[in-house]
Amino acid sequence: MTNRADTIAALRARLSVMDRIRAPAGQEALSLGLAALDGALAGGGLVRGGLHEFLGEAADAAPHGFVASLLARLPAAAGPVLWCRLPPPDAPADKPYAPGLVCLGADPDRLILARPRTLEDALWVLEEALRCPRLGAVVGDGIAPPPVAGRRLQLAAEEGGMLGLLILPPQGRPPPSTALTRWRVRALPDRPGEGDWGRPCWQVDLLRARGGGRMGVAADSGTWKVVWDDAAFRLHLVEPLADGPVAAAE
Amino acid sequence: MLPGQGGIRLHAVNALASADGLSVGMLLADARALCPTLAAPPADPAGDRAELGRLALWAQRYTPQATSDGADGLVLDITGCAHLWNGEAGLLADLSQRLRRAGLTHRLALTDSPAAAWGWARHRPAGADEILPSGRAAWEALLALPLAALRLDAELTADLARVGLQRVADLHRLPRAPLTTRYGTAPARRLDRLLGLGAEPVAPQARPPQWQARLPLAEPIFTRDAIDTGLERLLRDLCQQLEAGGRGARRLELLLVRSDASQQTLALGTGQPLRDVSILKRLFRERLDQAEPGFGIEMMLLTATVTDRFTASQTALGSGDAFALTFLLDRLCNRLGPDRIGPPLAEDEHQPERAMGFASGGMGGQNAASPVAEISKSVVPISTVTPAQAGVQGPQALCSMNLDPGRSMGDGGVCEGGDERRGQGEINNTPTPWPKAQPRAHTPRPRTWQVEAPRPLLLLDPPEPVEKPEAAALVWRGRRHGVDWMEGPERIRPDWWRARPGTGRDYFRLQLADGRRLWLFRTAEEVPRWFLHGLFP
Incomplete structure (x- = not known):
């Protein structure tokens, strides 16, 4: 019996790797930097070989900030990061700003910026980049792939074993997708204390995750308030203090 | 101007300058005294030589036997070519x-x-x-030329003048033997050549190697498959040539000639020299989507317009992924355009929008200008072409052009005053145009992303005008937002060479009630205007 249970367990483990729920042996998922967030994911972090989506509000750089803090956690040997930014059609043009990345611990020298003109070009860039094994990660910023294109991107990421991070443009109801995880990141007000001014402070919601939770916490969703500590260059969890101002960190 | 004996001397002058009494060889100081508004850039003899060589290549449109002659002339052997231009006069008119x-x-x-x-x-x-007819008249015309027309060196010409020889005829009259004993063989030899009695072959200017493959098609082709097959044959041919020459292509142009004689050019660049058929074919795949066969393609011509030295073996390229990144960037570059992809660059600038530059994606030469384009930009005066004497060489006609700046205004009236000529360090009364701005070369330097104060993650480009924030509210994009707090100002001035009154900015960090953080600035004008410049994470 035990033998059979072992076999089933082994098969499950293999299946979960094939489903990109867990990272394959010898490879680690990209930790989000907080045990609570990592714990909500079966893989213990963002698994390579798939897409991870981040939703945000209009004219809010909170999801960008969260993604940048993830990029800062990529090992230097992972290779450069391709950041493909499609400016929103109905808002003033903006671009990722390297000094801002520095503030979040990411190294702009490892960044390659692509600025396609059309959604078609942007999807093509993402697909090509996701297939390239020499990149550390691919960020699709402001790109909402239609369902078929989303599936194509997911397959490309699986083929290249690439970490794809999609920052979706703000939209009323995000379409269903094949991405491995989906997050919503929103800015939270933070009060400047003595001698410093507000720190980046976000509410991070895990909307869905393939494979569900690992530690029994929040089966496949959860809500956390996090704050960026620019002294330690890492995220801290904020205790949910009703709706009050963020007072203490972790 | 060029440094010469006793100081800096004029190397060449243009028509306006010579009208003011300036001449070649004059000291710059003297020239300035005559003409205070003189514009005198330094001469660039090497550049002039290269330009002249390019002009000679261009002149091969008239005859294959064209080459540069001396520092300021071209010589064209137009034997057998004149009829293509409706005779010698037609050729000269077209050239002129x-x-x-x-x-x-x-x-x-x-x-x-x-x-x-x-x-x-x-x-x-x-x-x-301009045209010196053959026969007796020409002989006499040449004998009447001054001795300088023999093209002897200046010292020898001066020596001959000192003994009273002023014209070619004077020299021609002298017995050969004593002349050669006294002055060497040069005068007699040059005299024979002038009169067409001695041979002087013209060797055509050598063309730089061209990397080109062409595929004429018996039947026009329409389908993508056929075009792909044709391209593969061209690539194989071109890559063999490149391999033989130890070169790799940096920029390729595929010319499609359709059966109605219209053309389409598809170009692509590569991040490093390449000569691997399969990789180049893959790069072209994107480009070929834009191919429009129209009524069918009759000829395909593939040219490597920019090449680089390439000696490494290419066995590693097909396998492994060591070059995967380069090829990815090449493909992205070719589809998006080189200005749309590249790493951010740290710049030593204060203004936030200038602090981050943008390196273009490492594509091969974007600006490969054709030789003709080069010529039309530079301005070299040409003077000359001469007729000749019936000679030993039979029915041969020669056409020579002299690009002598110093004399350009002479009698022939070919030159136009004005603004021609910069190329050879001349003098110019008219304002010389500034040298063309070179694309800024980003040399590797210690990059520092110095961040002294918090900076936004998304920078609006250009900044978005907003209303002046009130104490507790900001009207932005048509809506009224509560303001939580506002911090500032942080004054950022432009670099001193850009600073004008009113160009400083006061930056404020502002948090809306919903938690979004904005970066606003106020201009330092009399009536300050407010702009949104960035979004904090």
Whole structure:
């Protein structure tokens, strides 16, 4: 019996790797930097070989900030990061700003910026980049792939074993997708204390995750308030203090 | 101007300058005294030589036997070519018109030998015809030329003048043996060449190697498959050539000639020299989507317009992924355009929008200008072409052009005053145009992303005008937002060479009630205007 249970367990483990729920042996998922967030994911972090989506509000750089803090956690040997930014059609043009990345611990020298003109070009860039094994990660910023294109991107990421991070443009109801995880990141007000001014402070919601939770916490969703500590260059969890101002960190 | 004996001397002058009494060899100080508004850039003899070589290549449109001659002339052997231009006069007219259009002052002469053409172009009497007909009259015309027309070196010409020899005829009259004993063989040899009695072959200017493969098609092709197959054959051919020459392509152009004689050019660049058929084919795949066969493609011509030295073996490229990143960037570059992809660059600038530059994606030469384009930009005066004397060489016509700046205004009246000529360090009364701005070369330097104060993650480009924030509210994009707090100002001034009154900015960090953080600035004008410049994470 035990033998059979072992076999089933082994098969499950293999299946979960094939489903990109867990990272394959010898490879680690990209930790989000907080045990609570990592714990909500079966893989213990963002698994390579798939897409991870981040939703945000209009004219809010909170999801960008969260993604940048993830990029800062990529090992230097992972290779450069391709950041493909499609400016929103109905808002003033903006671009990722390297000094801002520095503030979040990411190294702009490892960044390659692509600025396609059309959604078609942007999807093509993402697909090509996701297939390239020499990149550390691919960020699709402001790109909402239609369902078929989303599936194509997911397959490309699986083929290249690439970490794809999609920052979706703000939209009323995000379409269903094949991405491995989906997050919503929103800015939270933070009060400047003595001698410093507000720190980046976000509410991070895990909307869905393939494979569900690992530690029994929040089966496949959860809500956390996090704050960026620019002294330690890492995220801290904020205790949910009703709706009050963020007072203490972790 | 060039450094010379006793100081900096004029190397060449243009028409306006010579009208003011300036001449070649004059000291710059003297020239300035004569003409205070003189514009005198330094001469660039090497650049002039290269330009002249390019002009000679261009002149091979008239005859394959064209080459540069000395520092300021071209010689064209037009034997058997003149009828294509409706005779010698037609050829000269066409040549003259094109050179003039390119802004080149020139003097043409058409004669029977190169030496005679040289002399006739530079020293013919005022009002004489450019074309020197064969026969007795030409012989006499050449004998009447001053001794300088022999093209002896200046010292020898001066020596001969000292003994009273002023014209070619004077020399021609002398017995050969004593002349050679006294002055060497040069005068007699040059005299023979001038009169068409001695041979002076013209070797055509060597063309730089061209990496080109062409595929004429028996039947016009329409389908993508056929075009792909044709391209593969071209690539295989071209890559063999490149391999033989130890080169790799940096920029390729595929010319499709359709059956209605219209053309389409598809170009692509590569991040590093390449000569691997499969990789280049893959790069072209994107480009071929834009191919429009129309009524069918009759000929395909593939040219490597920019190449680089490439000696490494290419076995590693097909396998492994060591080059995967380069090829990815090449493909992205070719589809998006080089200005749309690249790493951010740290710049030593204060203004936030200038602090981050943008390196273009490492594509091969974008600006490969064709030789003709180069010519039309530079301005070299040409003078000369001379006719000749019937000679030993049979029915041969020679056409030589002298690009002598110093004399461009002479009699032949070919030159136009004005603004032609910069190329050879000349003098110019008219304002010399500034040198073209070179694309800024980003040399590797210690990059520092210095961040002294918090900076936004998304920078609006250009900044978005907003209403002045009130104490507790900001009207932005048509809506009223509560303001939580606002911090500032942080004054950022532009670099001093850009600073003008009113260009400083006061930056404020502002948090809306919903938690979004904005970066606003106020201009330092009399009536300050407010802009949104960035979004904090």
